[in-house]
Amino acid sequence: METTVDTITGVRAAALRLESVSRRHGRRGRETTALDAVSCEVPAGSFTAVVGPSGSGKSTFLQCAAGLDRPTSGTVRIGTTDLGSLSEAALTRLRRDRVGFVFQSHALNLVPSLSIEENVVLPLVLAGADPADERVLDLGRDLLARVGLAGRGAQDPSTLSGGQQQRVAVARALVTGPEVIFADEPTASLDPESASLVLGLLRDAVRIDGRTVVMVTHDPVAAGWADTVLTMDGGRLR
Template sequence: METTTTVRAAALELEAVSRHHGRRGSGRETVALDAVSCAVPEGSFTAVVGPSGSGKSTFLQCAAGLDRPTSGTVRIAGTDLGRLSEAALTRLRRDRIGFVFQSHALNLVPSLSIVENVVLPLVLAGADPRGAGVLDRGRLLLDRVGLAGRGDDRPGTLSGGQQQRVAVARALVNHPDVLFADEPTASLDPESAALVLGLLRDAVRLDGRTVVMVTHDPVAASWADTVLTMDGGRLR
């Protein structure tokens, strides 16, 4: 009896991506990424690990379109980011990418309610926050991350771990092609970290989302399907 293997399409592709800082020939140039190539399949959870200065944060910035590489190609769901104007790249990040950062200050807007924070990507894309279904969608996600009934509160009333769970809800609200997480558990206690990692794992398992997480923590990396190790700007 023959068996067939389903090959999943790549949600994220890097081809010979390099990122240099400083001017070539000046003697002060540093190579943060050195011809990095990889493909991350749809519906997978990938962790990128490595020591400080290894290039993993630059990897995330280039992969997510937050920084343009010096050379090479980055594609998200088949779209070549290098061919996009700055305006088009901004729209792609807003509409098709989710972000969870380490810093709570970067994650949430303190003047907005918690549910307004969750639906902010939809509002920035043109949705009416008072429109049918927009706030309801946010409240459903808050329920999913264990914060039902807290939607009208302000982020400052939440613990760090709760704020990070709100950030995960917001990252999922636009059904992203790829969710990027930058050290999402670095400032959390072990229990809160496990809750956040469980939410990222569920985004893959239940929704088929693609998650790429940069972390220095081997425990956090153990939640991923695949672990990529960076050293000296290269994948090992």
């Protein structure tokens, strides 16, 4: 995928933009502010890590940025699309077609009733692709080979280790050619070797495919794989 560059300034276009985004929970007078007027831009074709202590707002940042939660105020854009202007159905389609996800929990990442290969191509099937189409099957096999799991597609996810399941999740995140991949603590429960493999795949998604990766992590080693590190504290970027 080619990265969009402004022909006048030479600056990469923003894949993700937050403008004065706030997220408050609770009733008026007893509200808790999880995000406090956060503004930032994430260039297309970059790897950004969002770090901060527990309760700093980094998970809420990811949820609002990815369209999993709506901010109380402010604007979130993926590319030129204002997420706040979308209906729930349109927002669901955007998450399916233009966004990839890698969650911390293996249970959230993979559907246990589907084979490994079926898990990889699931976003395409949900978008209307025929799961028996050879092009779909070939793409699933190619992505499994890329993440080091060639020949394992017919097996159940339960046959894989946690690290292998996360690699399947990366393959699934790539299958639609998304504009942005959001990764929520993707290495939190992994040993150092497995974590390195997963982070290497995310790094390759940027380097080889030109994807944009936004990763929330508490791990400074994981954050070291990113091009840019954003630090959150008290719901604000520091």
